[in-house]
Amino acid sequence: MTSLITDQGPLIPRNRAIHPEPYDPNYKTSVSRSPNLPLLSMESSPSEETGPTFGHNKLGALDNNLILNWTKGAAPAVGERILMHGRVLDENNRPVPNTLIEIWQANAGGRYRHKKDTYFAPLDPNFGGCGRTITDENGYYEFLTVRPGAYPWPNRANDWRPMHIHVSVYGHSFGQRLITQMYFEGDPLINHCPIAATIKDRSSLDRLVAPLDFSKSRPLDFLAYKFDIVLRGRRQTMFENKLEGM
Amino acid sequence: MTQKLDVLQETASQTAGPYVHIGLMPTYAGNGGYYEEEIGTTPFHDESKAKGEIVEIVGSVFDGTGWALRDAMIESWQCDAAGVFPGADGADPAFTGHCRFAADAVTGEFTLRTVKPGSYKGRGGVESAPHISLWVVARGINIGLNTRIYFEDENNDDDPLLKRIEQRPRVNTLIAKKIEDGKYRFDIRLQGQDETVFLDL
Numbered sequence: 001m002t003s004l005i006t007d008q009g010p011l012i013p014r015n016r017a018i019h020p021e022p023y024d025p026n027y028k029t030s031v032s033r034s035p036n037l038p039l040l041s042m043e044s045s046p047s048e049e050t051g052p053t054f055g056h057n058k059l060g061a062l063d064n065n066l067i068l069n070w071t072k073g074a075a076p077a078v079g080e081r082i083l084m085h086g087r088v089l090d091e092n093n094r095p096v097p098n099t100l101i102e103i104w105q106a107n108a109g110g111r112y113r114h115k116k117d118t119y120f121a122p123l124d125p126n127f128g129g130c131g132r133t134i135t136d137e138n139g140y141y142e143f144l145t146v147r148p149g150a151y152p153w154p155n156r157a158n159d160w161r162p163m164h165i166h167v168s169v170y171g172h173s174f175g176q177r178l179i180t181q182m183y184f185e186g187d188p189l190i191n192h193c194p195i196a197a198t199i200k201d202r203s204s205l206d207r208l209v210a211p212l213d214f215s216k217s218r219p220l221d222f223l224a225y226k227f228d229i230v231l232r233g234r235r236q237t238m239f240e241n242k243l244e245g246m
Numbered sequence: 247m248t249q250k251l252d253v254l255q256e257t258a259s260q261t262a263g264p265y266v267h268i269g270l271m272p273t274y275a276g277n278g279g280y281y282e283e284e285i286g287t288t289p290f291h292d293e294s295k296a297k298g299e300i301v302e303i304v305g306s307v308f309d310g311t312g313w314a315l316r317d318a319m320i321e322s323w324q325c326d327a328a329g330v331f332p333g334a335d336g337a338d339p340a341f342t343g344h345c346r347f348a349a350d351a352v353t354g355e356f357t358l359r360t361v362k363p364g365s366y367k368g369r370g371g372v373e374s375a376p377h378i379s380l381w382v383v384a385r386g387i388n389i390g391l392n393t394r395i396y397f398e399d400e401n402n403d404d405d406p407l408l409k410r411i412e413q414r415p416r417v418n419t420l421i422a423k424k425i426e427d428g429k430y431r432f433d434i435r436l437q438g439q440d441e442t443v444f445l446d447l
Contacts, residue, residue, distance in 0.1 A: 007369060012253075014446060019259050020388035027261075029386030032310040036437045039446035042410060045368045047379045047394070048447045050331040051323060052344035058283045070280070091253050100285070104269025114265045115276055128280055130269045166262065166269055174323040175447060177381050179390060181260040195261060198388045204258045230254045 009236040011044040011175045012091055020198035027194045028155055048175030049234075054100045056134055063132050066105075066145035070113075070128030077127035079108025079146025081222040084182065084210070088139045088169060091233030095139030101229075102168040103143060104130040110149030110161075119151055144222065150189050162189035162196065171231040182227045183209045259390065262383035266319050267348060274348050286321065286346035289360045295340040298327020299362045303395060303422055303430045306354045307382060310437035314354030317384050321346050322358055322395075324378040329364035362397065368406075375405035377420075382434060392445040395432050396421045411443055419443050 022034035062069040067077045084103070088096040106112050106129065109121030113129050127146065135141045145165070152160050164181045171177065183190050190196050190209065199205040207230075216224035267275035273284055290296055306314035322345045325331045332343035341361055349356050363376045378395040396402050398421050411417050419442045422430035434442050 010369070011447070015256065016389075016446070018255055020261075022388050024388070027386070027388070030261075030388055031386075032313075033315075033384065033386035033436050034388070035391070035441060035444050036310075037441050037443075039444050040407070040410060041446040042407060043369070044447045045374065045407070046325075046331060046366060047323065047374070047377065048392075050333065052286075052342060053333055054285065058285065060282050063281065089254060091256060093252060093254050102269055102285075104265065112265045112268060113277060114268050116264060128268075128272075128277060130272060130277075130280065132281070132285075166260075166266070168262075168270060174379055174381070175392075177321070177390060178257060178259060179262045179266075179383055180257055181263075198260075199258050201258075204255065207255070208258060208260070228257075230257045232256055233253070 008049070009234045011048060011173065012233050012235050013041070014232060018199075018201050018204040021200060024194070024198045026156070027198055030198070044175050049173045051170060051172055051174040051176070053098070053172075054134065054170075059132065059134065064141075064143045066103075066127070066129065066131045066143060069131060071126050075126045077107065077146050078124045079127075081144070082147050083142060083144055083216055083218070083222050083224040084165060084227060085140070085142040085213075085216055085224060086210075086227040086229065088135050088141065088171075088229045088231065090171070090176075090231050094233070095135075096171055096231055097135055097137045097139055099135050099172065100132060100170050101135065101141050102130065102132040103145075103165050105145065105148040105165045106151060108146050108149050110151030121149065121151070147184070150187070155194060159194060160189050160192065162187045162193050167227070167229065169229055169231060176231040178229070178231060180208060180229070182225075184225060185209055185211045259388060261385060261388050262319065262390075264317055264385040266317075266383060270319060271346055271348055286344055289322065289324075289342050289345040290340060291342060292340040296361055297338050297340070298364070299428065301360060301362045301428050301430060303358045303360070303378075303432050304355060305432040305434060306356065307349055307384070307434045308436065312438075315349050315384055316351050316354050318349040318356070319346065319383050320348070320356060320358075321381045322360065322378050323381075324360065324363040325366055327361050327364050329366035331366075372406050373404065375402045375408070376400050377405075380434075387436075391436070392447065393434065393442055394420055394445065397424075397430065398422060399424055407445075416443050
């Protein structure tokens, strides 16, 4: 049995020049984990042009509030309170509504709630370090959290990660799937970080740096940082895409 | 000077890092109960009602030295047994098509339990052989790696993607080997000998 898929056009091919180099000796783990051979490039197919959808019914009321979600609202996390907000768009500058965004991060001292993280900074009993939400009908999203601390990591002899929040986004098709990291305006460690430096196009790295945004900052409560995310778009022309023949 | 294009540039990828599981698979990371309902723990709404053959695919993700990654996380996406993608009209309501699974922290082995997908017709009416799309992320992988699982007991001869692979022995890197009824092995090799074919679609 087979079925025909409604054709909205193929995905715009990925511009890999704006993405990190898969192989970068300054990020040592990438050396043995990056393919040697070229990727097989082809026009996208229904397997990449469709993707999972997630309803609001899966989410809890505190899922996008990292200050409170680990304790289910019982006690707030330690750290500088921030609002992380922004919009998910596609390459055609259209909002991406109703898509799942998940984030994870270290606590204010730079420690993750993970059994493999043994950094000196203590765990915060009131902070779990992950959250999730779904974009609204215009592609907007918000998280309330604390600013994560910078931390050292084993790579070269003295490497430190800048403050960052990991971000995972689905979009509406599996070919749009993206994981990235948000950095903070003014952090001097960005320019010393070998992971940030896997991105060779400076303007592309700059777009991962969230500016301080006083328009969303709430007096006597939290600062705000804006982080917009752009996912791959679809190629649509007035020359209609046809399923059979051309 | 020219006119400006209306398009935006995609946001750059960054590695998922060593702690990807706390964000995307909290129970696996030891933070169970974080969310009331976790995303992608199974591709079934109700396995007992799902149509088609239930299969298990086991394997490992090997780095260039032959070491099985203990920290890889994989997502799968596929159509149902009739070749219909979840969300489309007529799709199997018991099946979500999407699963998250991880390499075991001790052995490095993963297991995907799912429905064996059907074939479907894509653009131009071209039929694809049954396959499952995968997306592999981990520390040291700077942009998620896409690949596909095909099945050795299906007819893969006319699949439009497999036909594009110039070095014919490399086709085998995308084909799961049957080890018993309903059970297959599919290893992923990130680089070196028998490097898996990774996709840019």
